[in-house]
Amino acid sequence: MNPSPMQERLASLLRDYFEVDPQLLRPDAPLDELGMDSLSLAELLTILEEEDGVPLPEIPSSLTKQTTLAEVVRIIEEQRAAAQAGPDGGEPAPADGGTVPADGKRVLADGKAALVDGGTVSPSQDRTADQSVTQ
Amino acid sequence: MSREAVAVTGVGLVTPAAVGVKASWEQLLQARPTAASDPSLEGMPVDFSCRVPDDALASALGRGLRWRIDRFIQMAIVAAREAVADAALSPAEWDSTRVGVVIGVGGSALDHTKEYMKVVDGRFSALSPSLVARSQPGMAAGEVSLDLGAQGPTMCTSTNCASGTAALGAAKLLLDAGACDIVVAGGTDSPRCPMGAASFWRMGALSQRCADPAGASRPFDADRDGFVLGEGAGVLVLERAGQARARFARVYAELAGYGSTADAHHCVAPHPEGDGAARAMLTALDDAGLRPEDVDHVNAHGTATVLNDRAEARALHRVFADPPPVTANKSVFGHAIGGAGAIEAVCSVLSLHHGLIPPTANHRRPDPGIGLDIVTDRPRTAALNAVVSNSFGFGGHNSTAVFRRP
Numbered sequence: 001m002n003p004s005p006m007q008e009r010l011a012s013l014l015r016d017y018f019e020v021d022p023q024l025l026r027p028d029a030p031l032d033e034l035g036m037d038s039l040s041l042a043e044l045l046t047i048l049e050e051e052d053g054v055p056l057p058e059i060p061s062s063l064t065k066q067t068t069l070a071e072v073v074r075i076i077e078e079q080r081a082a083a084q085a086g087p088d089g090g091e092p093a094p095a096d097g098g099t100v101p102a103d104g105k106r107v108l109a110d111g112k113a114a115l116v117d118g119g120t121v122s123p124s125q126d127r128t129a130d131q132s133v134t135q
Numbered sequence: 136m137s138r139e140a141v142a143v144t145g146v147g148l149v150t151p152a153a154v155g156v157k158a159s160w161e162q163l164l165q166a167r168p169t170a171a172s173d174p175s176l177e178g179m180p181v182d183f184s185c186r187v188p189d190d191a192l193a194s195a196l197g198r199g200l201r202w203r204i205d206r207f208i209q210m211a212i213v214a215a216r217e218a219v220a221d222a223a224l225s226p227a228e229w230d231s232t233r234v235g236v237v238i239g240v241g242g243s244a245l246d247h248t249k250e251y252m253k254v255v256d257g258r259f260s261a262l263s264p265s266l267v268a269r270s271q272p273g274m275a276a277g278e279v280s281l282d283l284g285a286q287g288p289t290m291c292t293s294t295n296c297a298s299g300t301a302a303l304g305a306a307k308l309l310l311d312a313g314a315c316d317i318v319v320a321g322g323t324d325s326p327r328c329p330m331g332a333a334s335f336w337r338m339g340a341l342s343q344r345c346a347d348p349a350g351a352s353r354p355f356d357a358d359r360d361g362f363v364l365g366e367g368a369g370v371l372v373l374e375r376a377g378q379a380r381a382r383f384a385r386v387y388a389e390l391a392g393y394g395s396t397a398d399a400h401h402c403v404a405p406h407p408e409g410d411g412a413a414r415a416m417l418t419a420l421d422d423a424g425l426r427p428e429d430v431d432h433v434n435a436h437g438t439a440t441v442l443n444d445r446a447e448a449r450a451l452h453r454v455f456a457d458p459p460p461v462t463a464n465k466s467v468f469g470h471a472i473g474g475a476g477a478i479e480a481v482c483s484v485l486s487l488h489h490g491l492i493p494p495t496a497n498h499r500r501p502d503p504g505i506g507l508d509i510v511t512d513r514p515r516t517a518a519l520n521a522v523v524s525n526s527f528g529f530g531g532h533n534s535t536a537v538f539r540r541p
Contacts, residue, residue, distance in 0.1 A: 017202055019198040019199045019200075019201060019202065020198070021198065039265060040202075040265075042264040043203070043263060043264050043265050046260070046261065046262070046263060049260070049261065
């Protein structure tokens, strides 16, 4: 079966940015084997979000060291589809050309910041590495 | 406190000449400057630097680390690995709780302007999650300890341009206090990025010889106009001499003494009479139980700024009735800031070991106000028993290490 564009993109990032041994890059390779932990996963998701402008709000709690590369691809593809669909299931991306980062703070195309809901940013909306890798 | 001699049993270098001691030392002996146009500084007021070879650094470091550790940490790890292997020590066999790591760093990485702009723009979630871990000065010692599996005391010494030498002093204190048995000690820095280059240029510290990079770093020369920004790391393995002898280790030299003072004169300009520098040298010699006349060679801080070289020369004349031969490694390697003191300490040790004083490059028109015997043109063979290595940093920090033949 041909790899999906996201699978190829992830493999490329893992190979070129994270310098994972190409021989280890298999769809069924667990994250642990690839040397990926929550810090590197958070970095990977941040890169994808930066490149695409599509927010990926959370590292799912279902991800573990044994999660395979193929499962990570599936989860990312599902989250991107949900993010692009919007919170009401059909709202288009911001028409002003701005991005909607996971912290809820929307940056408008003219560089000014505005909060999506007019409220304050909730810390729980920020993507952070698992507390087990921070001190 | 134990006052057993401290032995240098391993050395490692990452310099703009090469990754590794052998090739770096060879280029130093040839007095071949490493300064060249730097593509990352293109279009800037000062567009040249002394740059560590990228491919060699990446190859020595290996896979999987560059994404999460900045260049200055990469260099520290590579130099530390070489030093530990050179010392014939095996992390698989040592008591890791008795191995300390002290790495001096002048400043955290300055090249994260893209990340800073994300904060300015309010795009907080776009920040790299690894930004703190990859860039803070203390991470150099942390990552070296992680790489080697060293679990003893760790420290980062940060006294700007004196950071690397200060690390050796701190390491000696740890050994004298019995806090550990081995210290992997050194310094590292990678300031030659646009922010670093612009910052040092803005304060008037850099040579402006963009048309002649190789000829720009001219310590003690009448036509000197500032230092050339570099990068690099030097690491030494230090352990008590008795332990080194017991395991039949090769001892390059002894770290016989260390002295540290502050000028308390100006935030960046050295005391014009070299007051603090002279006291640092005298303190270090006293610590070593040596007299000035016992010193055979001085490895100078020698940045090639008008002020430093003049002040250092005055300090040398205050300490030594007849100053011994002097060399300035920055004429070849540039100024690696936090890495400089450690790189030059390794060179001081190699001088003692080989009986050779490397020449100072670009010393064409001696400054008549300096009055020192600057070794030039070719290496000078000499029977060396004691070498002084100086580092002086912004903030008025003065650090001197004294090395003695074992």
